[in-house]
Amino acid sequence: MQSRRPTLRQLELLQALERHKSISLVAQQLHISQPSVSIQLKQLKELVGLPIYQQYGKTVTLTDAGKELLKCANEVFTSFHNLNVALDDLKNLSAGSLKLCVVSTAKYVLPLLLGAFCKKHPKVDVDLKVGNRKEVKERLEANEDDFYFFSQLPTNIEVKKTPFLTNELVVIAPANHELNLQEQVSLARLSHYPFIMREAGSGTRRTIEEFCQERGVTLNEKMTIESNEAIKYAVASGLGLSILSRHTLDYGDVPGLVKLNVKEFPICNQWYLVQRKDRQQSLIAKAFESFMKEQGLSILEKSVADKR
Secondary structure, eight states, X not given: OOSSOOOHHHHHHHHHHHHHSOHHHHHHHHTSOHHHHHHHHHHHHHHHTSOOEEEETTEEEEOHHHHHHHHHHHHHHHHHHHHHHHHHHHHTOSOEEEEEEEEGGGGGTHHHHHHHHHHHOTTEEEEEEEXXXXXXXHHHHHTOOSEEEESSOOSSSOEEEEEEXXXXXXXXXXXXXXXXXXXXXXXXXXXXXXXXXXOTTOHHHHHHHHHHHHHTOOOEXXXXXXXXXXXXXXXXXXXXXXXXXXXXXXXXXXXXXXXXXXXXXXXXXXXXXXXXXXXXXXXXXXXXXXXXXXXXXHHHHHHXXXXX
16 A cells, blocks of 8 residues: 555545445435545545455445455544543543444333433433344444444454343234144144245344254245334234244234244344443443443333233
8 A cells, every 4th residue: 555544534435335335325324425435435446556345236345455444444443432432531521422233123122221221321322223133243343333232243253242131032923813723833834824034134034044944944935024013013914924032022012913832932042232342431331331231131121020
């Protein structure tokens, strides 16, 4: 690389390009013109002396040179974050921001916890991002948030993980479904009915696929929907069965759904409170971690008991 260095803006655009896989989406998300994005990325390419991305149809992916630049970008912005944390701690600030990123299923439980936390820390601003496992993993790789909430952790990143909550996947059906009359349903019989599944990239879908593969079962996938809420309404309308987290039922309000008693269900996995080891914790992040460990589970248990 020449002696001239990439600008912070160029590195920010590269991070966004990796995240959105589209120059037009980068421009849209960062509120700048598409030609400006293209010019900045072209200048970055000329600075490196190698192509930094390639395009297949509408999808943009980083080249090896682009991936090396991305590592640099992530390290630079992590350093800036750690500097801000150190300066804030020196000022002993009681206010600031807390950045969280959670899988979409966890959005049913996080608001309850955040409500209680923010009552104790009213000056804290919370930035909560919700996505599927693939999207949360990408944000973890870019080190964009203080904490992440999901299961099936990546193995290529050093993280600190705290087991927090058991996530049970259950089979749901409309209340008037014929299988609801059965004392127990076998996996073989279940495979004859149409299913509504989460999208590729979803942790729920990945867990289900691994479960079925281990048992030699193939589900009859009729429809793919990205939203848990939309899936519940589709099931209640009789469009098919589905497998969702029990928490989507405990904290949701869609009527006319039942959990079927299916052999080998529920599928259980663990949700973790995750943070990167190389991200320095602010005073606020430390307070949130302590709150989650000391009070989080009891708050959720009380909420479920109150609903019942």
